[in-house]
Amino acid sequence: MMQSRNGRSPRDESGVWFCLGMAVLLLCWELGSRIGGSDLIFPGPLVVLQRFIRLIPQGTFLQSLGYSMVRVLMGILISVPLGVGLGIGAGMDKRGRAFFRPLFSIISATPVMSVILIAFLIFGAEQTPVFTAFLMVFPVMAATAMEGLGSVDPRLQELFRIYPVSWGAKIRYLYIPTLVPFILGGLRSSLSLCWKVVVAAEVLVQPFQGFGTRMQMAKAQLETPELFAWTLATVIAAALSQGLLTLMLRRVPYFSVYPPYSKKRP
Secondary structure (H helix, E strand, C coil), X not given: XXXXXXXXXXXXXXXXXXXXXXXXXXHHHHHHHHHHCCCCCCCCHHHHHHHHHHHCCCHHHHHHHHHHHHHHHHHHHHHHHHHHHHHHHHHCCHHHHHHHHHHHHXXXXXXXXXXXXXXXXXXXXXXXXXXXXXXXXXXXHHHHHHHHHHCCCHHHHXXXXXXXXXXXXXXXXXXXXXXHHHHXXXXXXXXXXXXXHHHHHHHHHCCCCCHHHHHHHHHHCCCHHHHHHHHHHHHHHHHHHHHHXXXXXXXXXXHHHCCXXXXXXX
C-alpha cells in the first residue's frame, strides 16, 4: 500500500478530508440556522436529526420509503436496458447516432418540471414518477453506451479485422470489456439521478405515498424541521442504495469476459 510523506495511506488521508468537509458543512448549517433565528425558517442539524429519529419508528416512514424505492427501481429496470441497447445500436452506426441525436437533445433540454406536468396529465399521479425517472435516465445510459463504444481501442479493432474471429468472440473479448466499466459508472450516476427525479415528481404530483409526498405535506403544514427530516431521509436512502449497488457490482464476475490467457483487468 502506498504511503504519503507523513506515513499515512491515501485512503486514510481521504477519510480525514471527508470528515473535515462534513464538519465544515455541519458548521455552516448550524451558523445558517442561528442567523435565521427560527426553526420555522431554517432549523439546525440537531433539530432535524431529532425529528428524523422520531420519524423512523412511524409506519408512514417505512411505507413512504417502500413506495419511493419501488419507483426508483422500476425507473432503473426500465431505462437501463433500453438505454444501453439503444446506445449500443446507435454507437455501432453513425447513421443511427445521427438519427437519435434530436431525441436526446430534446430530452436533455426539456425542464424536468415540464416533463412531470405533462406525464401527470397522461399517466396520472402514481405512474408519473416512474415515467419521469425513465425519461431522465434513459438518455444518460444511451450516451454512456455510445461513449463506451467510441473508446474501443482502434488497434484492437484492426487486429480483430485482420484475423478471422467470430462476431461472438469479437463482442465478448473486444466490446464487452470496454463497455462494462462505462455502463457500471453510468448505472451508479443514474441511481442517484433517479432518486432526485422520483422525489421531485412525488413532491409535484403527490401520489399515495412517498418521500416527496411527505415533504409536500410537511411544507403545507409549515413543519420545516420535518421537511428537512424527510430530505435527510432521501439523502440517506440514495446514499445507502448507491453504496449497496457498488458492493453488489464488485461481486459481479464480469472479468470473466477476458480470455484465460489475459491478465489485463479494467
